[in-house]
Amino acid sequence: MAELIPPADLVGPVPAKKRNEFKTAQLLAEYLPPHFKVFHSVHWATQNCDKTFLGEIDFIVLSPTGRLLLIEQKNGGLLEGKDGVSKLYGAQQKSVNMQMNRNLENLQTAFENRSGQKLDIDLLMYCPDYTIKDKSIVGIPADRVVDQPQADVLPEIVQHVLTERATARHTCADAVLISAFLTNQLNVRYDIGFLGGLAKSAYIEQAAGLSEWVGQMSGSPFHLLINATAGSGKTQLALDELAAAESVGQAALYVCFNRNLVEDMKKATGRPDTCTTFHELARVLYESNGFDYKPGAPGFEQSAEYFADHVEQFAHSVDVLLIDEAQDFEAQWLNTLFKLCKPGGRLIVLMDENQKLYSRVSADFGGWIKIDHQVTYRCPRIVTDHINEFGLAAQPIVSRSVVEGLPSILEVYEAGNDDSLLKATEKVLSQLLAEGHVKDEIALLTVKGAESSDLLKHDLIGKHCLKKIVGRTVSGDFEYSDGEVLADTVFRFKGRSANCVVLTELDFQELDENRKRRLFVGMSRARLRLALVMTQEAAGLLLGESNN
Known part of the structure; x- marks a missing residue:
């Protein structure tokens, strides 16, 4: 209607x-x-x-x-x-x-x-x-x-x-x-809500194009590498490939680096057994062979090494293998996962070099079919203009969103001043709410890690109660506090999006590749509007880039 x-x-x-x-x-x-x-x-x-x-x-x-x-x-x-x-x-x-x-x-x-x-x-x-x-x-x-x-x-x-x-x-x-x-x-x-709903639903419809394209491709062996920007339809492609495999009785597996994205995929497919993180998969093998898994970095490394050494137990077990967020995988992890796919199966690797947040050497994709797709159907033109002007992407990003986007907000705070950061962030949130945006469609994201963030130490920003990760459930899902405005890091929010993204704690003295990628990840989450809360020095660096 x-x-x-x-x-x-x-x-x-x-x-x-x-x-x-x-x-x-x-x-x-x-x-x-x-x-x-x-x-x-x-x-x-x-x-x-x-x-x-x-x-x-x-x-x-x-x-x-x-x-x-x-x-x-x-x-x-x-x-x-x-x-x-x-x-x-x-x-x-x-x-x-x-x-x-x-x-x-x-x-x-x-x-x-x-x-x-x-x-x-x-x-x-x-x-x-x-x-x-x-x-x-x-x-x-x-x-x-x-x-x-x-x-x-x-x-x-x-x-x-x-x-x-x-x-x-x-x-x-x-x-x-x-x-x-x-x-x-x-x-x-x-109606702000209509515009946000339009951006979301139209993105889902338009992003199906990549999936339709790949769905018509075939070959043996079928090894396909897709380097595609945020909002280009990689997730929709993965969902369609999993559904196609299930419809003909084939075994399929989706493996991703990002935990949040895996949880979303489990809900979307209704088949949680077909979606996993690499570390979750390694942990299953590790514990099934009688070892006690120790949470944290040592446990990750230990189970990953064990998985690489004993992957033969799972070798050639799936007809369709999809690996997502591959830019964040170690080369050894990818090479190990490749062994899960049957010799005549479909092996599809999805990645975005602009979202590479970890300094890891990737695998060798020599001889693979390669697709490079730098068109986003999620981000409005106003946001992609910022990304291109600030030099955050290796190639210009083209927006095909049906919405132009709403004017971005830039708010400056005093470096090293926690009170100034909170007041600037509160001002942006209050402005968005006054203009008709709703709290559950706003994502407040810090470019810092969860432990180093000053913002995430607070439960309130002015009168706005924050919804933050406070732990994990027995099943391993993130457990959140009872707040209203989601506050998280760009690391954990990868693979997700919101009508409004408030990117905060932008405090840096140089705009190196790592900071550019954090900014790219955060900014590319926005379907309708973007707000940047930054120090004067960071603002000068970004605006200086846009004038070059």
Whole structure:
């Protein structure tokens, strides 16, 4: 169901002469897909030679990709002539052709004056009570004229018009900016929640492209290395590969370095036995052979070495093997995991060199099929612009998100001053909440480790209670405190995302590769908006990079 703006419960009593149009608006909202918007009774005004001209557009349908369809509804009979179609209002005859074109021109002009950008607009005429004998006189393509014989399929025609081209013309504005403009025309504040939901759902849909592409590839042996940026669809690819294997009775295994991402994958697949971290897999073998596992770094190293020496117990056991976050694996770990895949199986390694947070030498991928994909469907253009301007990625990142993104926030605090850090972070959180963002869609991330972070030592930031990791459950899942705003490190939040990301404790005197990667990981978690809380020196370094 599409969103109706203004909503039905805010409209009040509908005048008799407007009831037919309002029923059409409700019909479109009911049958169009989610994340479409149906604006009704949109008023415009323009001034020329000291005269003010007023007009009203019956409906404007906005697609998630920023395409617009202006719909003019005419009830009752119409007049057809050599100059087009007209309607009698009492004794006065008014041209429908001229009315539609005037509405389009004035909306385009008003938007361009406000934003400096153009709109991607189509026109459609809807006359549910009348059959037009010659549609060519209307002045728009015949398939944009919906008369009485087609009245029952109006929503389908509207959807077809708006989706026959996948995206708006590249020179035109995006859905976020247009939505804000149109809601302002209606004196309705736009819904942050809708924009965030749009960004999330559209990302899931668009990111499937990488999976479809890889799903059509075959070979023996099938060894594929994918170096793809954050939000490019690597997780969706992994889910689809696991599902495809299960559908034909093949054994599949997903192995990742990141614990959080593995837990998310277990829930998404409904098959926790097919998703594991490397260390979890090593621990299972270690303990199954009678050894006591000791938590912490020594236990990790000991079980990893044991796994490498005894992997033959699991060798050639899976038909499809997916290794994710491979940039953070030791070469020995990867080479050991490769042995799990059957000789004729599918072996797919997923990585992003820009997210390499550990100084580890990777495996040799000589002879593998390689795909490099630096397009993100999650991060809005505002965020990727920052990433590119700050020089955080080896190659420019291209955003194909359906949302432009909301303006970023930069807040400066005094280096070494804990109170200044807390106040700056609180100010950003309060601003986001005041603007309509909700607490459970904000991620407060520090670029420091959990032990070295000053921020994570606190349970409250002003009046905002933090939701922090306090331990692990018996099953090994992270256990959180009862706070409302998630606070974590960029290390542990890898593989996840939020509508708003507040990246804090940016306190550094040089912008080396490790800091660039931490910044990249943190910034690329944002689906809609980014806020940076940093020292003056760090701000100078970043802004200096953007000016180079």
